Each structure stands twice: as C-alpha cells, then as structure tokens.
Amino acid sequence: MPEQLTLYLHKLSPYSQKIELALVEANAPYKAYQVDVWNKPEWFASIVNTIGKIPAVTYGGPDVDPEDPSPLSAKIAESNVILEFVADLYPDSGLLPKDPIQRANVRFFVNATVKHVEEVFYAFFLGEAPYENVLKGIEFIQGLLEEGRDFAVGDHYTIADACITPHLARLKIVTETDLGKYPVGMGYRLGEELKGPKFVKFMKYLERMLERPSLKEKHDEESLITLFKTKLGDERAQ
Amino acid sequence: MVQKVSPEGEFTTCIVSRVSDANWQIELALIEANASYKTCQIDLFNKPEWYASKVNPIGKVPAVTYGGPDVDPEDPSPLSTKITESRVILEFLADLYPDSGLLPKDPVQRAKVRWFIDATNKHIEDPFYAFIRGRGSYEHVLKGIEFIQGLLEDGTDFAVGDHYTIADAAISPYLARLKIVTENDAGKFPVGMGYKLGEELKGPKFAKFTKYVERMVERPSWKQTNNEEAVIAFFKKIFSERVQ
Numbered sequence: 001m002p003e004q005l006t007l008y009l010h011k012l013s014p015y016s017q018k019i020e021l022a023l024v025e026a027n028a029p030y031k032a033y034q035v036d037v038w039n040k041p042e043w044f045a046s047i048v049n050t051i052g053k054i055p056a057v058t059y060g061g062p063d064v065d066p067e068d069p070s071p072l073s074a075k076i077a078e079s080n081v082i083l084e085f086v087a088d089l090y091p092d093s094g095l096l097p098k099d100p101i102q103r104a105n106v107r108f109f110v111n112a113t114v115k116h117v118e119e120v121f122y123a124f125f126l127g128e129a130p131y132e133n134v135l136k137g138i139e140f141i142q143g144l145l146e147e148g149r150d151f152a153v154g155d156h157y158t159i160a161d162a163c164i165t166p167h168l169a170r171l172k173i174v175t176e177t178d179l180g181k182y183p184v185g186m187g188y189r190l191g192e193e194l195k196g197p198k199f200v201k202f203m204k205y206l207e208r209m210l211e212r213p214s215l216k217e218k219h220d221e222e223s224l225i226t227l228f229k230t231k232l233g234d235e236r237a238q
Numbered sequence: 239m240v241q242k243v244s245p246e247g248e249f250t251t252c253i254v255s256r257v258s259d260a261n262w263q264i265e266l267a268l269i270e271a272n273a274s275y276k277t278c279q280i281d282l283f284n285k286p287e288w289y290a291s292k293v294n295p296i297g298k299v300p301a302v303t304y305g306g307p308d309v310d311p312e313d314p315s316p317l318s319t320k321i322t323e324s325r326v327i328l329e330f331l332a333d334l335y336p337d338s339g340l341l342p343k344d345p346v347q348r349a350k351v352r353w354f355i356d357a358t359n360k361h362i363e364d365p366f367y368a369f370i371r372g373r374g375s376y377e378h379v380l381k382g383i384e385f386i387q388g389l390l391e392d393g394t395d396f397a398v399g400d401h402y403t404i405a406d407a408a409i410s411p412y413l414a415r416l417k418i419v420t421e422n423d424a425g426k427f428p429v430g431m432g433y434k435l436g437e438e439l440k441g442p443k444f445a446k447f448t449k450y451v452e453r454m455v456e457r458p459s460w461k462q463t464n465n466e467e468a469v470i471a472f473f474k475k476i477f478s479e480r481v482q
Contacts, residue, residue, distance in 0.1 A: 074349070084349070101305075101319050103330070104326050
C-alpha cells in the first residue's frame with residue numbers, strides 16, 4: 001500500500017504539470033493542492049518547502065488535510081528531483097526503464113530539455129532571446145528522438161516525456177496565438193518554421209505527446225491563454 | 239593501469255581531464271564503488287582528434303564508454319555505449335552498482351541525494367565560479383556554503399545518510415577548488431579576497447561545513463585522485479590578469 005503523496009502545485013505551471021503527467025501515467029494515487037503562487041499561505045513556507053517553491057511533495061506520515069501538513073512527512077522539492085522520486089516509488093511503471101543505459105538516455109534527455117528547451121523557450125517568451133535560439137534547441141532535442149519510436153526514449157512513456165510535454169503544450173499556444181513578450185509576429189514565425197520539413201520528426205513527437213490522455217486531462221489551454229493575456233501586460237517589442 | 243574484469247564482463251572506461259571538476263566527481267564515485275575501470279586523460283586544451291569522432295561529438299569531457307570489446311582507451315570501439323554529462327554518468331554508476339551505496343535504496347533518501355546535488359550546483363558551483371572569475375562577491379560564496387551547511391545532518395559523516403553517495407562525489411571537487419583558492423589566493427577576484435574567504439570559513443559559523451570538508455579530504459578516494467599542483471598551475475595560467 002503506497003504511502004500518502006500530496007502534490008502542492010500550480011495547475012498552470014509547466015514544472016507542476018510535469019509531475020502530474022508522471023503520476024497519471026504511473027496510475028499513482030495522489031492528492032493535489034493548488035497553491036496561489038502570487039499569494040502563498042504562510043504555512044506553506046514554514047512546513048512544506050522553506051524555499052517556498054512549487055511544485056513540492058509531501059510523502060508519508062499520517063493522512064492529513066493538505067492545508068495542515070504533518071511534520072512527519074518527507075518534503076521533496078525541485079521538479080526533476082520529484083520526477084525521479086515518483087519513478088523510484090513506481091519502479092514497474094516504466095517511468096524509468098530498468099536497464100542502466102536506457103536510464104542514462106532518459107536522464108540525458110531530461111538534461112537536454114532543461115538546457116535546450118526550458119531555458120531557451122522561456123527566454124524567448126519573455127522577449128529576452130530570439131526565436132532562432134528556440135529552433136536551435138528544438139533541433140538538438142529532435143536529434144535525440146529515434147525514428148519509429150513513439151516516445152523520447154525506448155518503448156514506454158518515461159519521465160523524459162513528462163519533462164518536455166508541458167513545454168510542448170506552451171510552444172503550441174505561442175505558435176497559434178502569438179501571445180508573449182517577444183516582438184509581435186515572432187510566435188507565428190516560429191510556428192511557420194516548425195511546419196517545415198526540417199522539423200517533421202519533432203512535430204510528430206509533439207503531436208503524439210499532446211494527444212495523450214494524461215496531457216488532455218491535466219492541460220487547461222483556455223486558462224493558460226487567459227493567464228498569458230493578463231500577466232504579460234501590454235508592452236511588446238515591435 | 240590495472241585491468242580487472244567486472245562481474246558482468248563489461249568494461250567501463252572513464253575519460254577524464256584531471257583538472258576539470260565534473261570529471262573528478264566520476265572518478266571519486268568509481269573508486270568509492272570499487273568499480274573496475276580504465277581511465278584515459280584528455281588534455282582539455284589539446285583534445286585528440288579521435289575523441290570527437292569516436293566518443294563525444296560535442297567534444298566535452300567527461301565521457302564514459304561502457305560495454306563492447308576490451309580496447310585501448312585511446313581506440314574506443316563503435317560497439318560501446320557512450321555516455322556523457324557528469325550528472326547522468328553519476329546516476330549511471332549508481333545504477334551499475336546498486337549495492338555500492340552510491341545511491342541509497344530508499345526513495346526519500348535518494349531524493350535527498352539528488353536535492354543535495356542540485357543545491358551544490360546552485361549554491362556552490364555557480365557562486366564559486368562567479369567569484370574566481372572576478373564576477374561575483376565572496377559574500378555570495380559564503381551564503382551558498384551556509385545553505386549547503388544547513389543541509390548537512392548532525393551526527394553523520396556524509397552529505398546524506400550513512401554512506402558515501404554521489405552527493406559527496408558531486409560536491410568534492412568544489413571543496414578542493416575552494417581549498418586551493420583560500421590557500422593560494424588564486425583567481426581573478428581582487429588580490430587578497432581568496433585569503434579573506436578562507437579566514438571567514440575558519441570561524442565558528444562554518445564549523446560544521448569545515449568538519450565535513452576535512453572528512454572528505456581524508457578519504458583515500460580523494461587522496462588517490464586529487465591533483466592539487468596541476469589545478470593550481472591551471473588556475474594560475476587562466477587567471478593571470480588580476481584586479482588589485
């Protein structure tokens with residue numbers, strides 16, 4: 001019988017979404033508690049995560065109300081650390097393969113996602129880097145994808161897929177709505193480039209990931225679009 | 239280099255550059271796990287041509303080749319698997335040697351090890367390299383060390399739990415560099431700041447951290463692989479221009 005697992009998250013954060021995808025794909029039971037990132041409750045920092053970051057997980061200890069975390073539970077933070085933790089809790093879920101070399105491939109893909117997608121895409125989104133950087137990053141990721149394979153690594157959904165999928169969903173929004181702080185039109189331009197023959201393998205992978213029931217269950221595109229519209233303000237480069 | 243066949247008959251070749259800290263993490267982990275391996279030194283400033291074409295197209299060290307026929311490290315086989323990225327390699331070694339203690343068996347403890355490594359990158363590596371490149375303050379370094387000190391548990395010799403893990407291997411090279419900087423004042427920071435950092439670290443505030451460092455320095459794995467002279471020479475070479 002698994003111990004209690006409570007995920008403190010923000011439903012629109014890609015880092016929180018990574019964890020939800022992994023938990024859903026592993027059929028893992030868990031409680032989710034939505035934290036208002038711009039207005040965190042006082043008990044959160046003092047009990048769950050002294051750094052105050054989400055996502056954060058409490059594991060074990062008595063089964064309590066998420067708003068009243070027990071000092072007896074383990075507290076875990078950092079999205080990629082939590083992904084590995086979920087994979088450790090569910091070793092037969094396929095979230096991580098059993099073979100050491102395949103596990104290394106999954107971790108390499110996760111690392112690559114951090115370096116070549118996360119850092120790059122959000123810099124572009126905030127108007128701090130050109131869209132060409134995003135394309136370069138995507139090209140690197142595409143180079144890791146194997147032909148004829150549905151997943152990032154091997155034959156099963158792993159934490160590599162969970163790690164990148166939330167960013168793929170946001171990429172799709174950017175290319176379809178042009179929302180962001182980058183110069184007007186650059187979102188559409190990025191989308192046009194991605195439709196070209198050079199990125200066929202990547203786009204097919206993106207489509208497969210966005211089709212998965214786990215993503216459809218956890219992804220709230222409308223709320224995300226509203227968030228982008230309200231939080232980004234009106235100032236945009238031309 | 240003594241060649242030993244590991245139980246599975248696989249060979250692990252570790253390609254390191256002795257002055258690069260990410261590489262050192264891997265050698266420490268290999269030694270602590272009693273793993274069989276061969277090493278091949280790569281000169282960071284003069285990489286052999288075969289390295290990029292046969293091992294790592296990005297040309298970075300460290301890299302590990304695993305499996306395949308038993309070959310000379312300078313003639314890697316296309317049949318071996320190539321693994322790069324020090325963090326990935328450390329986890330790989332822990333997977334290859336699950337009973338070595340490099341990673342605990344318990345999921346919560348494993349998470350603590352990974353969190354410690356993350357914290358090392360954020361709070362030690364980044365501020366430290368900013369400092370020695372003359373771009374960050376030594377106060378930042380101290381803040382980072384204070385954070386890491388806060389993670390060290392009382393009554394245990396290691397970063398996490400009762401055994402040497404990849405967390406200890408991950409932080410060790412930075413501890414060695416810290417020692418060099420505070421003892422030799424080598425770096426691009428203003429003259430004397432390295433010594434000042436050392437003085438601060440001798441204070442009671444950092445006693446827990448300093449004791450942890452001393453324990454790491456005493457380990458045979460450290461003594462076997464620490465090449466202080468080479469690193470000092472390397473630092474002096476690349477940090478020759480100094481602010482006064």
